[in-house]
Amino acid sequence: MSLARTSPERPALSVESADGTWTHYTVGELYERVAATAAYALAADPPGGDHTLVALPNGEGLVRAVLASWMLGRTPMLTPPEATDPEKRVLSMGLGRKTQEAFIWSESTLAAALEPDAPQPHFTPRGQEPPVTWYLPTGGSTGLPSLFPVSPRPATVLTGARRLMKRTGWSPEAVQLSLGPLSHTAPLTMCMAGITGGAHVVMLRRLDPASLESTVNRFAPTWCQLTPHQMSLIDAHKGLWDALSRSLIGMLHTSAPCPDEVKRRWISRLGAERVHETYSSTQAVGATLCDGDEWLAHPGTVGRPFLSNQVLIADEEGRSLPPGDVGEVCMRSEWTDLFAGEDVRRVRSGGDDFLGVGDLGYTDSDGYLYLTGRLDDIILVGGANVSAREVENVLLAHPDVLEVVVVKRLDPLMGHVIHAVMVPSDLASPPGIEGLRRHCLRSLSPYKVPWAVDWVENLPRSHAGKVERFLRG
Known part of the structure; x- marks a missing residue:
């Protein structure tokens, strides 16, 4: 970290512990801890494989494990710390010797690395980054996830992330709020891009409105990345809103479905110029971006391609569809071939490759992208295709429905039928099925x-706040 040489006293990371106390690390302190940790791993595992395993909760330990892996020239493979044994087996399926030979970062090894008597051989960072930044879980909306490699080197990934973040109000002087689980793409990427880019990252223990309000008042964060679910949780707390409005220069949210009224209130309260939305995937083969003004002019959009990124809406044969027609969302950028491994489906071959990300959507005449569902969200009812996302959007328009997920149920006559699992505004007095059906028939x-x-x-959710659709039907 060049920052350790030029700005060692600069704040780098503040972490809340389980008892609510805060621990702070400067750039110099964090670098020394990372170097000691890398040296410990080198002494414990001299041959060294090309990978490490990280299954840790949010905190300095996870950040240190990732940075130490890179310092050793190794690729960290991150899994959720709460994953069950069956999930871990599925996550590592197909990785073979990568996981068998990987050095395992644990709470005990991270603590041992900082003991005064820990082995401290002469250690010089390789200077050669690993060819793959990390492996991260993907596919959780369709089934138990698998680990997917993000192929460029760390500097490429983090530089690209900071280019996006800078367009949304982030700067190297930012006080950056980190809320999401670091075993997921957006929270991890933004957190590591912030720390290595000079920002002061503030990491909460959990997303609790009272704790978050106290944190905002204490640190006055200027930038954060959120999910729509986190936005909804924050939405109802006026004191928290007042504190955020005073300090936030910009925020970026990812493109899980965000309730229209929640998005509009964020824009109204913070200002359209401070609210941004991005759409990408774990495969990181492209990205779109829009600010609040663009969203108000194109309600429901997830933005237009960012910088060199391109979007193609393709039919089943990979042919380009015109604006307004729904098809598979495919993307490419200047880094497509760097990011995309063999596991990514190429929609068109040759020098004109676009990579499919599994979502369905369309573009309008101005090039703004809209998502309508996933390829695997299609339910076959009596031989007719039904988009679960379309039905969910209609149900969410009912005034007494807060959240919904549509599932399929086996039916001896139709094959499958549509079944809705919903969170009502009043659980003691939910709407009747006939009234809901009349609402839908409109x-x-x-x-x-x-x-x-x-x-x-409530609906079952992952630590990232996403509905766990693999539990459906």
């Missing part, structure tokens, strides 16, 4: 209307 054909509903207190 916008949907009869075969798309749910045949049955379940009312629940």
